[in-house]
Amino acid sequence: MFDFGLAGLLYPKAITLYVTIAAVLLWQLYYCYRLKSRSERVLGTHHAPYIAYSACIIIWIGSNAYFHTDLLVNFGSEGGVFMAKLANLASFFSFAFAYYFSCQLLAEQKNRGTKRWQQLIFVLLSGYSLFINLRPDLTVENVSIQGPSEFVIEFGSQTAYFFNSILILITLTLINLARMRVNSSKLTLAKSNYMIAGILVFMLSTTAIHLGMTYFLGDFSLTWLPPALSISEMLFFGYALLTSRFYSAKYLAYIAVTTLLVCGIFVLPLGAVLMPITEGNQWLISIPICALIGVTWHWLYRRVSRLVSYFVYFKKQTPVQQILALEEDFKRSIDDAMEKLGVLLDIPKDKLQLVNSHCSETFYEDYLHSDKSVLLLDELSEEIKYTSANSSTLRKLYNKMRSSDTALVMPIYGHSRSVSHLLISSHKRNQKLFSNEEISALQTLLTRVQSTIEADRKVRQSRALAHSIAHEMRNPLTQVQLQFEVLTQHIESQFPPETLKGDINKGQAAIQRGRQLIDIILREVSDTSPEQEPQVATSIHNAVNQAITRYGFENEKSLDRVKLPQQDDFVVMLNETLFNFVIFNLIRNAVYYFDSYPASQIEMSTQTGPYENVLIFRDTGPGIDNTIVHKIFDDFFSYQKSGGSGLGLSYCQRVMRSFGGRIECHSVKGEFTEFYLYFPVVPNSPKAETFRVNSEHGSSAKDEAKSNVMKELKVGEHAPTVLIVDDKEVQRTLVQLYLKQLGVQCLQANNGANAIEMIQSHKVDLVLMDVQMPVMNGFDASQRIKAISPSVKVIALSGESGDLELAQISKLMDGRLNKPTTLNALREVIQTWLIQNQPTESNSL
Incomplete structure (x- = not known):
């Protein structure tokens, strides 16, 4: 009777079901392993009914496999009836536990327990199912057997009600999943979509075959199919429970x-x-x-996929393929490639950024452990709900990302296996989640272009170095040139030696200022780590006084607008040279606007605390727009200031971190900008007074600094009238000195807006216009001046050499002078535009 070999169990349908059982069992073991590794509670949560549901699926598949082997023939009708009832119960309880799982999931989402009526439905239907299947002839009366997979089941009187109870459970499960979608997060919606997809496959296959074909048509040839397809529901459910990223x-x-x-x-x-x-x-x-x-x-x-892509995406390439194809675009232009990437991901313009890790928040790097690590805001919001361990840390990270409108943070690892850059993105325009295929494609793309990004950074550093030195050195060179002119006049006028020596000292001070600027710029673009520099203890007042003493102010008026800290001195551990460069950068940024904002000044103060002490650097200049405050510490970012490297503040951040502190910015546009320099409290340190150089709290420091600045020159007034427009006083002073020698009357304006006011209130014959200025640049000012007084000639006084700038100068202005200019160049301009065009205006030349 039982004489059959292994071949009797290896029919194709049976093998399919064995494979399905193995897949379900492996999945369940993996699911339990993941729960254990995450230390998640099982009893009383949605995990318990899901595990029970999976176990019932295994029993259901195994009992169905029985009907497609020689066991069916060997055990006869009685064995067939038993296995049919076992299949009924396993099938029912898989649906029942799926229903209870959905109840538990909904309750956890609403932060409450399962409802009494839900538990009652589960108990009543389960009891009814057990009763009718354990009593003879109520659901299965007989099984007629012809061979493996060839059988007919004769159903009992309660079969219709039994199937209806399953349909009730399926309907209630779908209702629960639909209720989860109401007022839910995007991630919860994605999870419910997967669960609904899985249960629909299971429900439709079971309803169509077990209810339609077997009960109504009496065809049992496809009874193996619903158990095989049940793996879809189980995997969809399990995948949605274990992950937060979906395709x-x-x-x-x-x-x-x-x-x-x-x-x-x-x-x-x-x-x-x-x-x-x-x-x-x-x-x-x-x-x-x-x-x-x-x-x-x-x-x-590969060829079929292109055809399918046309039907699914209406394009030759899928979004994943389009993202990976940007590798060549990155080699040509990283900025253009990032813009294209933002379009592909449907991210608002300028909201997808590639930032250097030195200037971005190291806060993120603590959570990024490999190039496969990704921070997603929606994942964090979900994880905070279900994770009690480290919840405060996760909440801090979540609040940080949410406050900065950051939806995704992805690391790029350099050759040293440390984070070199971060890809930071806001939410998509359509508020959809980042799909799993998009994240995988981004990781692959960034891995491929990492060396290109590193090379581009070095090229940008070199360009920034050359541009910044060229721009910043114009003022010191102009100062030297001015001193030579003044010295020449004084020698010709036989001034005493003391005056001549003073002129020489001022020229040397200008040269020293130029060296200082070059040192600052070289520090900014340097890749050397500030952490390697030695640090010593000193008082913050002493450190600030030393920095002010060594900074090369252009004139005494600029220095008089600096207020030094007077109270709350404290001890800091720092490197004096590095700290000086931080203060130099902040002063340089503030002084840049002194001419355009005559009432602005620099105020430095201190505050002490139990864990951190703060130096506050406040300037009452133009302020910074709140929308870009978070970007100012990014590499190569510059705001309303031309010619800079865009590396100054990012370098300041690196230095402050090397001191164990940080630098933060708070600003109100049109009012002030404050930089907070945080220093950790130095334990067991001597009192700050022991480090103080003098008791005047900065007075002698300012006196010493004044010895390095240049005195302002005064010139006479002669007609015709030339308006000199430049944001740098030394540039205006040099041009005015030359024009004085040419017998020309001069007016000065420190920006384009001020120039327009002068044009409206004075008779001006010629305008010498700088191009890059705060408040209003030279291009905009030239257009306005031409509209007000078309006969006034505007000559560019600029050191710009870019093609776009030169094209604008040619279009909007009447001529161009290099900066710093010369006496002969100015004479030629005056001869061309004033003497020839207006011969009666002046014959003093």
Whole structure:
């Protein structure tokens, strides 16, 4: 009776179900392992009904496999009835536990327990199912057997009610999943979509075959299919529970359709041709067929995928392929490639940024452990709900990302396996989640272009170095040139030696200022780590006084607008040279606007605390727009200031971190900008007074600094009138000195807006206009001046050499002088535009 071999268990349908059982069992073991590794509680949560549901699926699949083996024939009708009832109970309880799982999931989302009526429905229907299946002839009366997979089940009187109870559970489960979508987060919606997709596959296959074909049509040939497809529901449910990243529906459809079409292309023709001739020699034929499929699969898949992409995405390439194709764009231009990437990801313009890790928040780097690590705001919001351990740390990270409107942070690792850059993005325009395929494509792309990004950074550093030195050195060189002119006049006028020596000292001070600027710029673009520099203890007042003493102010008026800290001195550990460069950068940024904002000044103060002490650097200049305050510490970022490297404040941040502190910015546009320099409290340190150089709290420091600045010159007034427009006083002073020698009357303006006011209130014959200025640049001012007084000639007084700038100068202005200019160049301009055009105005030349 029981004489059958292994072949009696290895029918194709049975093998399919065995494989399904193995897959479900492995998945359940993995699921339990993940729960244990995450230290999650099982009892009383949605995990318990899901595990029970998975166990019932295994029993249901196993009991169905029985009907497709020789066991069905050997154990006869009685064994068939038993296994049919076991399959009924396993099928019912899989649906029942799926329903209870949805109840538990909904309750956890609403932060409450499962409702009494939900528990009552589960108990009543379960009791009813057990009763009718354990009593004879109520659900299954007999099983007529002809052979494996060839049988007919005769149903009992309660079968219709039994199937209806399953339909009730399916309906209630779908209702629960739909209720989860109400007022839910984007991540919860994605999870519920996956769960609904899984249960629909299970429900439709079970309803169509077990209820339709078997109960109504009496056809049992496909009873193995719903158990095989049950793996879809289980995997969809489990995947949604364990992960927070999901593939988009289009991408899943693209993969599924492409795979099915390729399989169909292989199976249908090969099957039609080879099946009739492979009787008895299947293994011999299968070997070359497998080799053929292996060799041609990738080639065929690639071509079929293009066709499917047209139908799914209406494009030749999928979004993933388009993202990966940007590798060549990154090699040509990183800025253009980032803009294209933002368009592909549907991210608002300028909201996708590639920032250097030195200037971005190191806060993020603590959570990024490999190049596969990604921080997603929606994932954090979900994780905070279910994770009690480290919840405060996660909440701090979540609040940081949310406050800065950051939805994604992805690291790029350099050659030293440390984070070199961060890809930071806001939310998408359509507020959708970043799909799993997009994240994977981004990680692959960034890995491929990492060396390109590093090379681009070095090129930018070199350009920034050359541009910044060229720009910043104009003022010291102009000061030197001015001193030579003054010295020449004083020698010709036989001034006493003391005056001549003073002129020489001022020229040397200008040269020293130029050296200082070069040192600052070289520090900014340097890749050397500030942490390697030695640090010593000193008082903050003493450190600030030393920095002020060594900074090369252009004149005494600028120095008089600096207020030094007077109270709350404290001890700091720092490197004096590095700290000086931090103060130099902040002073340089503030002094840049002194001429344009005559009432602005610099105020430094201190505050002490139990863990941190603060030096506050406040300037009452133009302020910074709140929308870009968070960017000012980024590499190569410059705001309303031309010619800078864009590296100064990022370097300041690096230095402050090397001191164990940080620098933060708070600003109100049109009122002030404050930089907070935080220093950790130095334990067991002597009192700050022991480090203080003098008791005047900065008075002698300012006196010493005044010895390094230049005195302002006064010039006479002569007609005709030339308006000199430049934001740098030394540039205006030099031009006015030359024009005085030419017998020309001069007016001065420190920006374009001020120049327009002068044009409206004075008779001006010629304008010498700088291009790059705060408040209003020279281009805008020239257009306004031409509109007010078309006869007034505007000559560019600029050191700009870029093609775009030169084109604008040619379009909007009447001529151009290099800066710093010369006496002969000015004489030629006056001769061309004033003497020739207006011969009666002046004959003093």
